[in-house]
Amino acid sequence: MDSVKKIAAMLAMCFVTVAASAQENSDVMRSNGKIYVVVAVVVTIVIGLFLYLMNLDRKISKIERNQK
Amino acid sequence: MIRHSWWKILAFILLMYTCTMGFLVEIPKLDGRLQETIRNLFFHVPMWFGMMTLFIVSVVYAVIYLNKPGSKADIYSVEYARTGTIFGSLGLITGAIWANYQWGAFWSSDPKQNGALIAVLIYFAYFVLRGSMNDDEKKARIGAVYNIFAFFMLFPTIWILPRLAESLHPGGQGSEGNPGLNGGDLAPSMRLVFWPSVIGWTLLGVWITTLRIRFRTLQNKLMHG
Incomplete structure (x- = not known):
């Protein structure tokens, strides 16, 4: 069960990073x-x-x- | 084999590739008829490839059952047919959506559409037939015989008859090659997405099937000691 939490945390981190970087150069997503x-x-x-x-x-x- | 995880990870990687590159890969701009809808090739066509693969596995287990009756072969055969039918239904629905914008209507009674519908309906009848019997052994034996019939009905309905008539779908009378698409016609860049997508979607179907098989096996154990 611990590994699941670790993976979930990692995914969340990735998501936040991607979201943040997408806001910085907003033209990528657009x-x-x-x-x-x-x-x-x-x-x-x-x-x-x-x-x-x-x-x-x-x-x-x-x-x-x-x-x- | 069905508990190994490497091929499940492979399915994930291939579908991630499909769902990104499927939208981003460069597609040839021909005459403005298909436009971006050709990207459906990575989603609609693999349903049929997946269905065919799952039905082949199902019929193999039906033959195995008839040779050596046992609940394992029966469960495998039914569950592969079940996921195959779902893939076929999704293929029909996605095909109708595509057809609405390409041929002008969801259903044009095109030979390819009619043939595919009949093929899927024959598999629906397989589940109706099984459901109509209470005796497990009888259900399994008659089901296995019908499964073989249903499998061989795929050949006229999907592979042969649509080729003999004029069709809106690729591969009708007068056009050469495979009913789905002509391998050589596909742009090389699209081929690099198409084949991984076929393998990815098929593996996803296999995974779902194995989960149902394991569930049914456990259920069997609980019910019969």
Whole structure:
């Protein structure tokens, strides 16, 4: 469970850094017809889905270990 | 194998690549008809590749079941078919959305659309058939036989009939090559995103399937001691 917290903290740090740097040079996210905004949205959704699957995988593994 | 994590991480990396490069990669500007919608190639087409792969695994387990009946092969066969059907349904829906802006309507009763719909409906009937029986062994055996039929129906409905008629979809009568796309027609830069996306989406489907398989196996153990 500790490692999950570590990973979550790391992800949060990354996110804050990216958000901060995006504000500094605001033209990056707004260039190319703001396509990077779409990329950010889709990437967030896919990361979210993967975290959810990872969580399910863990839960099932735990039950499997208890069954043996 | 189904508990290893390297291929799950691979799926994640490939889909991250797909979901960034899919929007950013340079696409050829041809005649202004497809425009940016060609990027759907990285999302709509992999659904069908994924569906086909999942159905192949499903039919293999159906044959394994008929050779040597056992609950393991049955669970694998059903769950691969289930995720495959979901991928096929997503392929139909995304195809209809794309068609609305490309062909002028969500559904034009195009041979490719009709064929794909029939193929997916045949798999829906597989679950209806299984659900109609209470005896587990009978359910598994008849299900496995029907699975083989459903799999071979994919060939006329998706691969052969749409090629014999005029179609709005690539690969109809008069055009050469594969019904999905002609491999050589694809710009090299797009090929570098397309194939990773196919592998990534397929692996995601496999992951979801293995989770269901493990869940069903546990359920089985709990119910039968």
